Amino acid sequence: MSLSTKHLLGIRDLNKEDISLFLQTAEQFKEVLQRPVKKVPSLRDVTIVNLFFENSTRTRISFELAEKRLSADTINFTASASSVSKGETLLDTVNNILSMKVDMVVMRHSASGAPHFLSKHIPAAIVNAGDGINEHPTQALLDALSIKEKTGKLEGTKIAIIGDIMHSRVAQSNIYLLKKMGAEVTVCGPPTLIPKYISEALGVQVNYNLKETLEWCDVANVLRIQLERQNQVLFSSLREYNLTYGISRKLLDGLHKEIVIMHPGPINRGVELDSDVADSKQSIILQQVENGVAVRMAVLYLLSNPNN
Amino acid sequence: MKLILTEPQLAITIKRLAHQVLENNINLDNTVLIGLQPRGIFFSDQLVTEIKKELPSGNVHYGKLDITFYRDDIRKGLHVANHTNIPFSIEGKKVILIDDVLYTGRTIRAALDALLDFGRPEKVELCVLIDRRYSRQFPIQPDYTGKTIDSIISQKVRVYWKEKDGKEEVTILD
Numbered sequence: 001m002s003l004s005t006k007h008l009l010g011i012r013d014l015n016k017e018d019i020s021l022f023l024q025t026a027e028q029f030k031e032v033l034q035r036p037v038k039k040v041p042s043l044r045d046v047t048i049v050n051l052f053f054e055n056s057t058r059t060r061i062s063f064e065l066a067e068k069r070l071s072a073d074t075i076n077f078t079a080s081a082s083s084v085s086k087g088e089t090l091l092d093t094v095n096n097i098l099s100m101k102v103d104m105v106v107m108r109h110s111a112s113g114a115p116h117f118l119s120k121h122i123p124a125a126i127v128n129a130g131d132g133i134n135e136h137p138t139q140a141l142l143d144a145l146s147i148k149e150k151t152g153k154l155e156g157t158k159i160a161i162i163g164d165i166m167h168s169r170v171a172q173s174n175i176y177l178l179k180k181m182g183a184e185v186t187v188c189g190p191p192t193l194i195p196k197y198i199s200e201a202l203g204v205q206v207n208y209n210l211k212e213t214l215e216w217c218d219v220a221n222v223l224r225i226q227l228e229r230q231n232q233v234l235f236s237s238l239r240e241y242n243l244t245y246g247i248s249r250k251l252l253d254g255l256h257k258e259i260v261i262m263h264p265g266p267i268n269r270g271v272e273l274d275s276d277v278a279d280s281k282q283s284i285i286l287q288q289v290e291n292g293v294a295v296r297m298a299v300l301y302l303l304s305n306p307n308n
Numbered sequence: 309m310k311l312i313l314t315e316p317q318l319a320i321t322i323k324r325l326a327h328q329v330l331e332n333n334i335n336l337d338n339t340v341l342i343g344l345q346p347r348g349i350f351f352s353d354q355l356v357t358e359i360k361k362e363l364p365s366g367n368v369h370y371g372k373l374d375i376t377f378y379r380d381d382i383r384k385g386l387h388v389a390n391h392t393n394i395p396f397s398i399e400g401k402k403v404i405l406i407d408d409v410l411y412t413g414r415t416i417r418a419a420l421d422a423l424l425d426f427g428r429p430e431k432v433e434l435c436v437l438i439d440r441r442y443s444r445q446f447p448i449q450p451d452y453t454g455k456t457i458d459s460i461i462s463q464k465v466r467v468y469w470k471e472k473d474g475k476e477e478v479t480i481l482d
Contacts, residue, residue, distance in 0.1 A: 002386050021388065028374065028389040037425035040377035301377075305386045 007119050007126040008299055010135035011176040019144070019177060025298035026145050026291070033069070033294060043072035046304050049097050051107040052129070053079040053090075053114075058265050058289060059129050059138070063106050066296035072304075075102065090114065091121055098124055104304065107131075112169075125303045127296075133167050133229060139264050140173035142295040144181065146288045147219055150260050155182035160213045161204075162188045163223035163245065163272050166195055167230060170264045171223060175202050188213040189245060192234040193225075210245055214252070219260040222247055222272050238271050248274045252282065260284055312438070312457060312465075313478040321454040322351070325435060326358035328452050329404060336368055338430075339402045344419055345374035345390035348407035350469035351437050355406060369396045373405075378418035392422075399427035404452075408467045410436040413446035438465055438478060 003018050011019070032040055048067050052060055060076075067074045077097070079085075084093060094105065105126045107115050112132030119126050130136040144154060151157050159178055165171045165187045178185050179202065186205040187194055199206050207213045214220060225241060235241050247261065261273070261283040269275045278285060313321060333339040336359070343352025349372055356370045371394035376387045405419055416434060423432065435452035440459050457480070459465060464481040468474075 001388050025389055028376075028391060031392050032377070035425050036427055039425070041421070042377045042382055045383070302386065306383060 003302055003305075006303070007115070007128075008137050008303060009115050009119060009126065009128050011137045011140050011173045011180070012135065014137075014177075014180070016180055019141070019181060021302065022141050022295070022298050023145055023148065025302060026141070026295045029069075029294040029297040029301070030291070032297075039069050039071060041071045042301055043067070043070035043304055046070075046103045047073040047075070047101060048104045048106060048300065049075045049077060049102045050129075051077045051094070051097075051105060051109075053084070053107070053109040054130070056108055056129070058292065059108065059136075062289070062292040063127075063129060063138075063296050066293050066300060067106075069293065070297055070300055072104075072300070090118065094118060094122055098122060104300065106300075127299055127303065130169055132169065133172075134169055135173045135176075136169040136264075137173050138292070138296055138299055139170050140177040141299070142288055142292045143170075143174055143221060143262060143264070144177055145291045145295055146262065146284055147183075147260070149287070149291075150284060151218055154178065156184070157219065158184045158186070158217045160186045160188055160217035160220045161223065162210065162213065162220055162247070164193045164225045164230075165189055165198065165223070166193045166234075167226040168223050170221075172202075174221060175204055179203055186213055186216060190235050190241070210247075211251065211254075214247075214255055214259060217259055219262060220247065221262040221264070223264065224266065224268055225271060238268075242271050246270070246272055246274060247277050249276045249280075252277060258282060262288060265289070309482065310480045311477060312480060313455060315476040318476055318478065321437070322354050323358050325437075325452050325454055326355055326362065329355070329359060329435065330362055332433075333402065333404075336363065336366055338400075339404060340369040340371065340396060340398055341404050341406060342371045342373050342394065342398075342423070344405060344407040344415065345372055345376075345392070347409075347467065350472060351408045351467070352406035355435070369401075371395065373419060373422055375415060375418040375422050378422045380414060380418065394426055397427055398423065398429050400430050401427075402431045402433065403429040404433045404435050406435045408436065409438045409440065409465050410434070410448070410450055411440045411443055411465075413444045413448035416448045417446050437467060440465060 004015055005013055105124050106129050108129040109131050112134035114131050115126050115128040128137055161171050175185055186207050188207050263285050267273055267278055343349045374390040374392045376389040433451040436450045437454040439450050439453045439456045441456055467478050470476045
């Protein structure tokens with residue numbers, strides 16, 4: 001078996017076999033993380049730089065932990081504390097780091113396509129840790145692993161993605177992955193936050209009615225409103241958003257079945273998700289975070305192979 | 309191609325190895341058995357079945373270990389990992405590692421590294437179905453051997469299992 005790609009730039013470039021291999025390997029790393037010594041020597045000859053040009057808590061810690069659990073050497077780079085503020089270009093920054101014998105690059109950037117650009121100019125393997133409003137492939141993989149654990153399979157599972165679809169790289173990566181693996185996807189949110197031709201472009205269903213969508217789905221992946229990426233008024237207020245599209249206990253209790261609640265974090269409690277829902281046993285938010293380390297170990301392990 | 313063990317011979321050999329393991333570990337209270345993924349499992353499954361027949365009331369601790377992440381040739385290709393399942397502590401226990409063919413000894417070297425991440429065993433022993441002696445690249449030897457064979461590096465030893473290959477025998481391919 002082998003991967004069809006040298007980098008993980010997006011789920012869009014992967015085939016079904018790649019996705020299965022990532023998920024299957026992640027399941028083996030989940031077992032490693034249960035051992036008394038939660039570390040394997042696989043990447044002890046590999047040096048990885050974590051380039052974060054945009055803020056992150058979960059993803060950065062998760063990648064760093066995954067790298068350490070694989071015995072890789074790691075360097076952390078945050079844009080605010082670097083020469084980027086002195087005017088250095090992205091390519092110069094990365095080439096300078098690579099000249100110090102770094103083998104792999106994990107990058108988050110606010111510009112969509114930044115890792116794709118980089119992949120055309122540097123020899124190292126690149127893992128996209130989120131680029132603008134384009135993709136967040138490791139999030140989609142960890143979401144898929146979490147769904148698979150909960151429902152047993154991806155094929156035929158009904159998944160609703162709810163909220164700010166327009167500005168969400170998590171939504172886009174999730175849709176690519178779930179469609180490739182044969183799941184059914186409905187996106188739900190205010191019309192201003194759902195791209196107009198998404199149904200034709202990505203093969204998902206669109207429903208503007210939250211109650212109907214929840215009644216349909218097995219799993220609801222609730223997204224954060226990305227105020228930092230919105231440069232115009234797309235809904236009147238967060239309070240109104242909560243009343244129309246927020247998931248409340250009352251709403252879930254009114255459904256005919258119990259659905260699984262997911263959220264990629266960070267949660268804005270009381271906006272897209274009420275506190276008692278986020279902390280309920282229906283929610284697998286913390287399992288998602290736990291699976292994140294195993295998924296990233298799998299990605300780094302498989303991409304570190306030079307014969308890819 | 310040369311047939312080394314036929315199906316009935318294979319069954320008798322596994323039975324003998326089960327008895328030898330029990331001879332040294334009379335009730336298995338302080339002993340755990342660990343088969344090596346992927347091909348060692350077919351052998352260890354059968355060995356454990358035989359051991360359980362002799363110990364109907366006994367509690368046999370049997371786990372499976374995958375050594376992929378510990379291989380010394382990890383950069384030479386893409387190695388897909390198999391499942392590890394050791395649902396008990398090996399701390400202070402005697403561990404018997406079980407594999408189908410002992411050749412260069414590199415797999416067992418990796419297995420010892422992997423094993424120590426689960427705790428500190430009192431002692432580790434090795435049980436193999438086929439020992440290809442004179443081809444070792446590490447100072448490793450088996451404690452229980454089904455059959456010892458002399459073969460040259462260009463030859464291949466194949467162990468076939470019913471569940472996987474549809475037949476059960478051991479052959480040498482030139």
